[in-house]
Amino acid sequence: MLQVAGFLDNSTVNGKGLRSVLFVSGCKHNCIGCHNKDMQNFNYGDKVSLDYIFNRIQHNVPLISGVTFSGGEPFEQAEQLTILAKKIKDEDLNLWCYTGYTYEEILRSNDKHKLNLLKHIDVLIDGKFNKSLKEDVPKYVGSTNQRIINVKESLKSEKIIIL
Structure with a gap:
């Protein structure tokens, strides 16, 4: 089960192409000006099965080209999201x-669930x-x-490749 804050069947602003977007609950970063402030609460939203989420994603194929995990903080639910990621x-x-x-923080975390999700x-x-850095x-x-x-x-390549 995932603690889910929301789901968009299709979006063009959360990554390249038409995609489904899963917003998970829970975040410890507390960024000033966060536009998903409510989603920082680990109890926000609903507990939802991976099968339900995956079925919604499958329902959107072939219209979508991909899926985006957002939040909250996806890496706080890395174990469950890795299972979903494999299916995706x-x-x-x-x-x-x-x-x-940061990418480097995830690599240094030595948290097997975060590292598995990253892969x-x-x-x-x-x-x-x-x-303060949101202009341009x-x-x-x-x-x-x-x-x-x-x-x-x-x-x-063991170095960061920026798109």
């Missing part, structure tokens, strides 16, 4: 994920939202300190 990848969908953690993500938008931001990020990272290439 089996459907040949790409997976984007927004996180307040299934195609594109990671990393870093805490910084309200690239598409798909909230502040200029955030990066759009090609995870597969970054893991393979």
